[in-house]
Amino acid sequence: MKVEIEKQAAKKLASDINSMLAVHGGPLKFMEVCGTHTMAIHSSGIKSLLTKKLELVSGPGCPVCVTEKLFIDQAMFLGREHSACLVTFGDLMRVPGSNGSPADLRSQGGSVKVVYSPMDAIEIALQIAPQPAIFLGVGFETTIPTVAATLKTALARNVKNLFVLPAFKTIHQPLKILASQKDLNGFLLPGHVSAIIGADSYDYLPRDYQKPGVIAGFDGLDILLALRTLVEMSVRGEAGIENKYRTVVRPEGNVVARGLIDEVFDPSDASWRGLGVIPGSGLSLKAPYDVFDALKRFPVEVPEAPDDPRCRCARILTGELNPNQCGLFGKECVPETPVGPCMVSSEGTCAAYYKYGGNSIDS
Amino acid sequence: MSGRLIRDLILPRLDRGKLGALPDSVVLSDLGDKIAFTTDSFVVSPIFFPGGNIGSLSVHGTCNDLTCSGARPIFLSVGLILEEGFPIEELSDILDSMSEAADLCGVEIVTGDTKVTPKGAADRIFINTAGIGRVETAIELSPSRIVPGDAVIVSGPVGNHGMAVMLSRAEFSFDFDVKSDSASVWPIVERLLSLEDGLRFLRDPTRGGLSATLNEIANLTNLTVSVDETAIPVAPEVAAAAEILGINPLEAANEGKIVAVIDRDCVNKALDLLRDCPQAAGASFIGTITPERKPRVIIKTRIGGSRILAEPSGELLPRIC
Numbered sequence: 001m002k003v004e005i006e007k008q009a010a011k012k013l014a015s016d017i018n019s020m021l022a023v024h025g026g027p028l029k030f031m032e033v034c035g036t037h038t039m040a041i042h043s044s045g046i047k048s049l050l051t052k053k054l055e056l057v058s059g060p061g062c063p064v065c066v067t068e069k070l071f072i073d074q075a076m077f078l079g080r081e082h083s084a085c086l087v088t089f090g091d092l093m094r095v096p097g098s099n100g101s102p103a104d105l106r107s108q109g110g111s112v113k114v115v116y117s118p119m120d121a122i123e124i125a126l127q128i129a130p131q132p133a134i135f136l137g138v139g140f141e142t143t144i145p146t147v148a149a150t151l152k153t154a155l156a157r158n159v160k161n162l163f164v165l166p167a168f169k170t171i172h173q174p175l176k177i178l179a180s181q182k183d184l185n186g187f188l189l190p191g192h193v194s195a196i197i198g199a200d201s202y203d204y205l206p207r208d209y210q211k212p213g214v215i216a217g218f219d220g221l222d223i224l225l226a227l228r229t230l231v232e233m234s235v236r237g238e239a240g241i242e243n244k245y246r247t248v249v250r251p252e253g254n255v256v257a258r259g260l261i262d263e264v265f266d267p268s269d270a271s272w273r274g275l276g277v278i279p280g281s282g283l284s285l286k287a288p289y290d291v292f293d294a295l296k297r298f299p300v301e302v303p304e305a306p307d308d309p310r311c312r313c314a315r316i317l318t319g320e321l322n323p324n325q326c327g328l329f330g331k332e333c334v335p336e337t338p339v340g341p342c343m344v345s346s347e348g349t350c351a352a353y354y355k356y357g358g359n360s361i362d363s
Numbered sequence: 364m365s366g367r368l369i370r371d372l373i374l375p376r377l378d379r380g381k382l383g384a385l386p387d388s389v390v391l392s393d394l395g396d397k398i399a400f401t402t403d404s405f406v407v408s409p410i411f412f413p414g415g416n417i418g419s420l421s422v423h424g425t426c427n428d429l430t431c432s433g434a435r436p437i438f439l440s441v442g443l444i445l446e447e448g449f450p451i452e453e454l455s456d457i458l459d460s461m462s463e464a465a466d467l468c469g470v471e472i473v474t475g476d477t478k479v480t481p482k483g484a485a486d487r488i489f490i491n492t493a494g495i496g497r498v499e500t501a502i503e504l505s506p507s508r509i510v511p512g513d514a515v516i517v518s519g520p521v522g523n524h525g526m527a528v529m530l531s532r533a534e535f536s537f538d539f540d541v542k543s544d545s546a547s548v549w550p551i552v553e554r555l556l557s558l559e560d561g562l563r564f565l566r567d568p569t570r571g572g573l574s575a576t577l578n579e580i581a582n583l584t585n586l587t588v589s590v591d592e593t594a595i596p597v598a599p600e601v602a603a604a605a606e607i608l609g610i611n612p613l614e615a616a617n618e619g620k621i622v623a624v625i626d627r628d629c630v631n632k633a634l635d636l637l638r639d640c641p642q643a644a645g646a647s648f649i650g651t652i653t654p655e656r657k658p659r660v661i662i663k664t665r666i667g668g669s670r671i672l673a674e675p676s677g678e679l680l681p682r683i684c
Contacts, residue, residue: 003593003665010666045668090609116607220666335676346609357659357671 006221013224014049017231024235026053029183030227031319033175034190035062035347036218042356044220046227054231057319058352060174061190063139064091064345065317066272069305071138071167072097074295076105078134078165082298085111085128087121088136089143095344098305102136118143118150125154125162134294137166141196144168144283145257148264151289163294166285169270172201173281178318179209186230187213188223191245198253199243206239217245264289273307273341274314313340316349323353330354365477372451373477376458377441377465381473389474391438395497399434401425402493410457410488412531414523414543415618417490418457422464423545423618425494427567430552431621433504434496436468441475442491447482457488468547470494500556506583508563511654514630515580515588518551518621518637519544519645520596521573525615526604539604546619551643554636555621561629566622571675574613574660576622577650578674581658588660590650590672614675624652 021028032038038058041047047056060066076097078084086102093103093114106112111131113124118135125133137147147164154162171193178184189202194215205213212233216226226244233240243249261283270282285293294300307313311333312326323329323342333339335351342348374383381389405421415423426436441461445454465472502508527543548567555562568576573595581588597605597612605612619642625633630648637643660672 006665007667010668042670043664044666045662045664045670046666048668048670049666220664220668224666355671355673355676357673 009221010049010224013221013228017054017224017228018051020231020235021051021053026051027055028053028185028231028234029055029057029319030186030188030230031057031059031178031184032188033059033061033171034193035065035345036192037188037190037216037223038062038349038352039347040218040220040223042352044223046220046223049224050227054227057322058316058349059178059319060272060275060317061140061171062342062345062347062349063143063169064095065313065341065348066169066274067095067138067167067341068271068273069097069307070302071165072101073099073302073305074300075102075134075136075165076100077300077302078294078298079105079110079112082132084132084134084163084294084298085113085124086136087113087115087124087133089116089138090114091345091347092136092138095341096338118147119153121150121162122154122157122159125159129161132161132163132298134163134165137164137168140169140171140193141261142192144265145196145254145260148260151264151285151292152260154292155288162292163297164285164292165294166283167270168265168283169272170267170281170283171197173278174272174275175202176204176209177275177278179205179211181318184211184319185234186211188226188230189213189215189241191215191217191248194243194245194249194253196254196257198251199241199249200251201253202241206241210239212239212241214242215245215249217248274317308339311340313342313350316342323350326350365479368477372455373443373458373475376462377472377475379471381471382475391473391495394495397498399429399432399496399498400494401428402491403428404489404491406486406489407528408486409528409531410453412528412543413541414527415545416457416460417488418460419464420545420618421490421492422461422468422470423547424569425492426468426470427548427618429494429496430547430549431504431565431567432496432498433500433502433552433556433565434498435549435553436470436494436496436547438495439465439470439472440493441472443475443477444485444489444491445477445479446485446487447479449487454488464547468549499553502560502562504562504565506564506580509580509584509586509624509652511586511652512627513563513624513652514627514648515577515590515650515652516623516625516630516633516646516648517568517573517595518548518623518643520598520601521568521617521620522597522601522605522612522615524618525572526601526610526612529608529610529615530604539600541598541600541604544617544619546642548619548621548642550640551621551637554640554643555623555625555633557636558625558629558633561626561632562623563626564624568617568620568622570616572612572614572616573622574611574672574675577660577672580622580624580652581660584652585656585658587653587655587657588650589653589663590660591663592665594647594649596645596647613672627651
């Protein structure tokens with residue numbers, strides 16, 4: 001019964017979107033910023049329900065995809081040369097640097113531990129002391145507060161052998177760059193990140209760029225609902241921020257979590273794979289937490305690590321190209337042997353296209 | 364060393380008449396005119412997981428491969444490769460499970476071999492089993508008998524084994540009640556064989572899960588297979604664990620399930636036949652073989668959309684069986 005209701009609701013939402021676009025003429029191009037949305041759009045088959053006049057492109061919201069190869073090289077250097085135990089979320093395991101991935105390091109006898117919470121890194125550090133445990137710090141506003149809380153605990157418990165290799169990123173600065181792209185008509189805004197930063201924090205999108213944004217949940221229906229709102233706003237020429245994930249996202253966000261971030265980190269410049277250095281888009285550890293910075297504690301010497309020049313991830317991450325417009329996609333670049341980061345991460349655009357058939361279902 | 368192992372530990376548990384004589388080879392008779400023969404090696408890590416261990420798995424795995432040819436498993440061989448220092452208590456537990464699994468499957472272990480390797484040369488314990496089964500159908504269960512319009516059924520909820528092994532790895536600290544489905548599928552297949560011509564093809568969806576098996580069927584027939592996401596049974600605890608680990612339960616291995624392609628007109632009869640079979644609780648009609656000459660699997664999603672169900676890429680886990 002529930003299944004039937006869901007199907008009917010989806011049908012109604014899709015038909016509303018399609019008829020609005022038939023009248024309006026389109027085309028409209030929206031970007032989903034979050035990697036989890038990318039996967040949900042593909043796995044629920046949303047594109048198969050919608051008119052071709054609505055184009056959905058993926059943005060730089062998959063943390064693994066925007067992490068530079070240099071970061072993996074640094075992590076591998078720390079594991080190999082300083083005999084550190086690398087502590088990481090699972091999605092970094094298979095990401096190749098210039099000389100292999102953390103999974104390779106483990107199979108060569110190196111120490112790599114997968115955790116689901118950064119807090120686990122403390123226990124690991126205590127067990128292996130004095131060997132250093134280095135948490136691979138990748139992620140957006142959703143994961144950063146838990147890392148901040150971990151470091152506060154580590155400081156209080158005087159854990160001396162826990163470190164972080166920081167490559168954290170924040171979403172607003174790149175969003176501003178993307179918003180200035182003329183052919184993007186609106187944004188499907190992330191659910192979990194917005195729960196931390198709050199719906200109100202996107203006020204610059206309508207004010208400075210005249211673009212609408214809708215915060216969405218992760219269910220197929222949630223996304224269709226948000227897309228219908230985006231189409232409505234675009235058709236009427238309105239720009240605003242709508243929150244369609246009210247059960248989780250508040251206008252002001254999670255003030256406590258943001259307080260934790262501010263207590264442990266300072267804004268800094270960050271280098272994004274595909275986008276280059278974006279001022280103010282990263283975070284660095286501030287005193288007294290800078291003692292946990294692995295790069296300050298250990299000398300790390302790795303050469304520049306240029307990406308394969310044929311890889312189009314940079315333009316895919318900004319929604320300019322679709323994966324099937326890259327010559328490597330599905331040929332040299334497949335999930336088992338990824339060339340670019342968008343294929344490596346389970347939330348990467350290329351991986352989603354490869355796994356779920358992208359737009360190719362009727363071809 | 365291995366002589367004592369065999370005498371004190373292995374024979375008391377596994378001998379049902381033929382093994383104890385320890386000849387160089389066993390002589391078997393009365394096998395019928397058509398037999399199935401297969402072998403498989405088991406290197407699963409960890410060796411103990413909720414719902415089974417490497418011992419029961421090594422019996423079920425080989426029996427199930429025989430079963431997919433329509434053969435009733437009757438004889439097994441067992442090769443044990445042990446790393447020096449492997450605890451006797453753990454070996455006893457594994458042998459107990461093998462003995463219990465073999466009795467339940469109605470299969471006799473008739474010959475075997477045990478080797479102990481120096482420390483580091485093997486990872487604790489590896490098991491090879493080979494099996495002989497008596498083919499109990501005149502029909503050749505082959506993909507060439509699949510025609511457009513045929514139905515695909517699965518014998519129960521999918522993804523339990525892969526998820527149970529994954530969750531029992533030390534690197535995860537979750538507490539989910541997910542058990543491996545490791546079991547013999549012969550009781551299921553024995554019932555389905557009574558469909559006679561209506562039964563086209565059988566597979567046990569082990570490595571790569573349901574997704575790999577459906578893609579295999581599409582590739583073997585060169586036809587598009589269409590399945591309904593809402594008809595595919597997944598236990599709630601498996602779905603929950605899969606969600607957290609970011610794993611597709613359709614790609615997780617099964618060790619006690621059957622995917623059967625059958626005549627569309629036999630669907631009700633097949634589900635009726637399986638109704639009183641505890642091994643097939645939750646059996647479901649999940650999709651059809653379409654006339655479209657494109658080897659791929661299309662899944663109709665919950666919200667009525669469609670997408671490709673791709674062949675699983677890479678490995679969920681290096682050693683699940």
